[in-house]
Amino acid sequence: MILGAVEAGGTKFVCALGDEQGNIRERAVFPTTTPDETMGRVIDFFRPHNVEAIGIGSFGPVDLRPDSPTYGHITSTPKQAWANFDVVGTLKQAFPVPIGFDTDVNAAALGEQRWGAAQGLDSCLYMTVGTGIGVGAVVEGRLLHGLLHPEMGHMFVRRHPDDAFAGICPYHGDCLEGMASGPAIERRWGKKGAELADRKEVWELEAFYLAQAIANYVLILSPKKVIVGGGVMKQLSILPLVRQRVQELLNGYVQHEAVLENIGEYIVSPGLGDNAGVAGALALAAEQAMRGGRRP
């Protein structure tokens, strides 16, 4: 089966051709500009190929409610040009094949569960810490949705007692994303994370917030694997700090060897590296092909 995959991010789009085993044959990356131009490039990428289904993992918020008139749209994003844009409809017009659609982070969680760090498990959490903080989850074998899709990056967190930074979330100020995303790091310290690699206090504070979020996710969702990726996590010193602080916070309460003894194998980097999202989009395409195009 030839499947198409789109990881539609706020800064870049990744398109791929692949199959239902997660093999990626061809891959292209281009910047997110206007919807017309960007979707034009997506369509040009797939045009020469006979894709049988397409999967999309998209930045959001997106409308995933099967019975909604705006199903398949990006909804209230601050990226004005993309607000209320019909991603699924636009692709469907060009390619009348089954199209799977979910959030970028749910796609990445699915990719990691099928072929990455959470292979063989029926639950996992995928967190990306970059321009924003997004989290997707597989729970009881299924991608997690509900009233809408989760927005775990906006969780309310305790402020570090020595941290006077106001936070940059336009909705919540000092929620997790407002305190610990890449742009929050840059605003707080006056430099990008990559330029702060040797500043220990930067990564200790970052770990304080990320660990608190992960501890709460563990208490609330009890995932079997926690996968953390995104630009900020390229700082190699941070993951061990996060693990240590999660253990300290939970303080022996979650009595499972994964947390108590093997936390190095419990909170991990993506097994698929930067391909988690696009591999997950292949999985969404394959699922949708099997469903014959019916919405979930």
Place this chain on the structure above:
Amino acid sequence: MILGAVEAGGTKFVCALGDEQGNIRERAVFPTTTPDETMGRVIDFFRPHNVEAIGIGSFGPVDLRPDSPTYGHITSTPKQAWANFDVVGTLKQAFPVPIGFDTDVNAAALGEQRWGAAQGLDSCLYMTVGTGIGVGAVVEGRLLHGLLHPEMGHMFVRRHPDDAFAGICPYHGDCLEGMASGPAIERRWGKKGAELADRKEVWELEAFYLAQAIANYVLILSPKKVIVGGGVMKQLSILPLVRQRVQELLNGYVQHEAVLENIGEYIVSPGLGDNAGVAGALALAAEQAMRGGRRP
């Protein structure tokens, strides 16, 4: 079908006879004492009847892992006599029928989803605020489990700036349960909640913590209905305060009419009142009967 239901709580046990439609025919309540005495009373209650399956919603932590040698046990509870007690095995010896087993709060969430406030929805959250704070959830149509079962009551919350109370959780001090459970209210104010009904500041502070927890659950799980019960919620003034503060915290970010406009129908009291748990245990029994006794 004659089904047995047990709501095994830390302070009291509720036993019931009923059917797969959630009808309760007979009901008995007795205090939780020693395992021998308490389970003896459970067995005496069911003995005269030909129950075809039994469902148990139990206080915990409990072992729900189907492949675990201690499946069906209460595990590390501070109630010494019950630690490592084999609830399912004890009942199975007396009644060799299919036995369903889950946490008390997961059972209540299931009861409310089948026959209560979340009827017809494929997701809901059930929160009880009493001696402890426990939360169960139905997600994508299934009860939520993972590495273990969720322990959402121990979520880390922001402290109110005027609140100097240390918190009473033996593991985490000032986690949600440590700050906002019934015993926390009593310790902080020197009186039981029922005696503090007219103290506005008590319920405003309580709502500060509960709303924060619920806002985070909404961001993380996106439930289609949030049901809040338990002894503390018998203070009628508190639910409207909680709703208002959840809206303030989310600040328009979760763009769904349930949160923006109809929050009075989104965050609600249990539709089954005090029978949510025992009705859910009936549902667990019915499910287990259909599975022929195989573990999930």
